[in-house]
Amino acid sequence: MTLDEMLASLFPDGHDVRNDHSVILGSGPLRTGGRAVVIGVADRAAVGADEAIRLSSYVLSSIENGSGPILVIVDSDSQRMSKRDELLGLNEYLAHLAKCLIYADMHGRPTIGLLYGHSAAGAFLATALATRVLVGLPGAEPVVMDLPSMAKVTKLSIEVLEEKAKSTAVFAPGLRNLAQTGAVHTTWDEAVPLVDQLEALLGDLPDTRDRRDALGKERSGRLKAADIAERVRGLALQAR
């Protein structure tokens, strides 16, 4: 699905979302009334300080003006890997974008990530993984660690890695693994209008509690995370 196809399917009555140098900004009407804010990254673009600062600015002004959910649509590369971005403190720009999205989500502006293409590493963390609910569209290919890089570091062949990946969802790329580990809440059906699926999701939205580890346990993708976190939390509460 292209960006334009996706937006047309999400907002069949029109929208004002623009792709400006791969930074997506705008809004569209919701069937149930009101408007959804739309931000994101297109064209498999890298996310550097210049992109992140525009996105965070839009999120902040949306928090002040408006009341609907915030859709974060993503087809990005990883963070921009450049001397300039690191020199300028890229970690702060990416963190700030994530903070704005998390803050919005905690204050009545549910954030919904729509992964329709690629995303990786720091860009993934600052956008799609900073939302309350992450939806995958068919064809999305999230990659935390690509197999060729992993092969180089581990000195194992790609075939061996692929074989190991058959029995665990925990390292290999792909929507299925990200769903099984709890990152992706649900995958939408390309054959059904996205506006319908969005309406259904908004009508049945989970609360702001981060349930990704519980989901990962339910789906047998991450068997330990939820329990370990809960045990530490319990021990810490007891120790007061």
Place this chain on the structure above:
Amino acid sequence: MSAAPTQTAKLPAGRDRTASWYEASARTRVRLLLDAGSFLEFIGPEMREVSPHLQVFDLPEQFDDGIVVGRGSLDGSPVFIAAQEGHFMGGAFGEVHGAKLTGLLRAARDIKSIPVLILFDTGGVRLQEANAGELAIAEIMRAVIEARSAGVKVIGLIGGRSGCYGGGGLIAGCASALAVSEQGRIAVSGPEVIETNRGVEEFDSRDRALVWRTMGGKHRRLLGGADAFVDDTVQDFRDAALQLLRSAGDFGIDTLKAEQSRLEERLQLFGTCPDAVDIWKAEGVPDADAIPALPADQFISLADEVRRINRDAR
């Protein structure tokens, strides 16, 4: 940060806070940083909660999965603490490792009155458990913001062998305040990764001086990416932690707006600077070329004059 020597009675052997932070293990940092005997560990090594994902790669496990979490006191007041072991798997985030920190932060969010110290020493996501590590980082970022929203101060201390890279850099960017030493580095992509992706002309990862100018503690302090620069001793980190716990601001929409302005201004002022030295010159640092060799105490005084930290942002 004041560099005045602290008056301490001679400590028993093994409790010497003049010890190097960089050289110390995570456990030693926790033991020496906190008040003597105050540390209580949560899910200690005897629980043997190791990573379930390393055996398939024929890799050794560590009983605490490379992170020590618990509570103790700092100058009499309770704190939660998490310390990454930078020598085990590069301090990288795995499923269990990350979950221990997530649970600690969620507890802090629920209790509201106990701050959290995160002793970063990490290369980012552990590649053998990449999806779990990345998710853990995302959950930690969320938990940090939930805790800060509940009024909890989250202070990061950075000065270990693995630095604070990758997703660790993003978590650090979510903290209330950071203290960093000369040895500390903060970035998203590591030097080798930039070189591999963009070529050695873009970034020569073997040029240590370049790495430190771009990502190291002094530059982060002068840029405003870290709030305090400290010498490489446990005492200095302890003093900085106490100072930052007192001075770090609250978190809310005003903080985010101030942060937006701060980061926009940084791009306007320094967005075309080719190197850190150019940024330092633009900030009015006298004799910018001498910064890397400047001893800690002199650097601290200079930094305090050049860049006062904005307590309203972050």
Place this chain on the structure above:
Amino acid sequence: MEDLSFSHKAHERAVGTKNIAIIGVVASGNLEVLAERILPDTECLVEIKTAAEGFGDVWDAVVADFVERTSPGGLKFSINDGGARPDTVSLRLAQAVRLMEDNDQ
């Protein structure tokens, strides 16, 4: 990875009232030792998971020597080894015993 286990009789109980100690880090050329006071006074056990395969005889000798010198009765030592040299192993085991004696933090 290789798993090894050596159990020995010890002349004396290991001194001290500490029940748990941990020392070292799992990294190339290093190891961690977890000591637990959970065995009868005249027994000791050393269990090893090591990344360096085929050195069973060396471990056997190092452990036997350590038990002979230190007599760590009552202690179980669990080791995660990243390929440490024998002298580093001996050092860590000795450090672990000293930590178990130590009533100070």
